[in-house]
Amino acid sequence: MKREYRRLSRRTQQLLEAPEGINIDFKREVQAVRSADLVAFANSPQGGTLLIGIDEYTSPDGVQRGRVVGCDVDDRARLLLVNKATECIPNIDLRIYTENLSQARPVLRVEIPSGNLKPYCTHGGEYRIRTDGRNRALLPEELLAIYMDREGEQFLSRFRDAVFQLEHQVENVNYSLSSGMLSVSQHLEDLDDQLRHTLHRIEQLTDSNKKRSRNLLQALRESQRSILQLEQVVVPKRGAVSSSLLEDIEHKLGMLLDLVDSDAEISDNSEGFRD
Known part of the structure; x- marks a missing residue:
């Protein structure tokens, strides 16, 4: 940004056309x-x-106006202004412009923006505010209003920051929950696949056992019939000993058939339960 002008800037010319007021002050x-x-x-x-290097005079219409008379614009003058600004509490920001350099009557234009850390005071604790053409002390109720406005703005700023942080944390939690639920869902699917595979194996084993049981039962029944036929042939010829031996074999074979029938019935019941 340009800080030096060979002539008066347009802004300075406009300010000089008006009397001192709420936003302009002339200093010699x-x-x-x-x-x-x-x-x-x-x-x-x-x-x-602040326009420095300006002398006040009364115009023919009776209004206080300013005319350019010039002032010191060297580093010492600038440093003096900066020191006065840093003495204030809090420190005040200044923008200093040097103008009218080609006319041997240079002036300083000092822009003081409205502060963001109100209220400001001097190092001696003096609170002032600009009114129509003069400075006056801030009233207690005005100071209170400034403090309330500042605290309200700070509270809103902190509240917005807190809300932003909370929203960010909620997003992180939602992301974590979504990721966790996706992982759990994947584990459940894997477990379901394992269960289906296990049930299929059990069904295969049951079918195989049932088939073996039926084959064994069939073989035993055929053996029983063969023994009965053998008994009909042998008993009349061999007497009591052979008859007793055959009866004992037949009894044991019958017990074995009962056990096999019981196993086959349990297998059938288990299959019906699964269906």
Whole structure:
């Protein structure tokens, strides 16, 4: 941004056309600027401008106006303004422009924006505000209103930050929950596949056992019939000993058939339960 002008800037020309007011103050030299002048503009809603190197006079229409007389614009003058600004509490930001350099009567234009850390005061604790053409002390109720506004803005700022942080944390939690649920769902699907595979194996084993049981039962029944036929042939010829032996074999074979029938019935019942 341009900070030096060979002539008067358009803004300075416009300010000189108007009398001192709520946003403009004329100073003859840098030493005439006080910290209270800076504080008054920083506490004002719109801030203000100091024109240094301007002498006041009364125009024919009776209005106080300013004319250019020039002032010191060297580093010492600038440092003096900066020091006055840093003495204020809190420190005040300044924008200093040097103008009218080609006319041997340079002036300083000092822009003081409305501060974001109101209320401002001098190092001696003086609270001022700019009104129509002058600076005055801030009233207690005005100070209270400024403090309330500042605290309200800070509270809203902190509240917005807290809400943002909370929303960010909720998003993280939702993401974690979604990821966790996806993992659980995958584990459940894997478990379901394992269960179906196991049931299929059990059904295969049951069918195989049932088939073996039926084959064994069939073989035993055929053996029983063969023994009965053998008994009909042998008993009349061999007598009591052979008959007793055959009866014993037949009895044991019958017990074995009962056991096999029982196993086959259990297998059938199990299959019916699964269906």
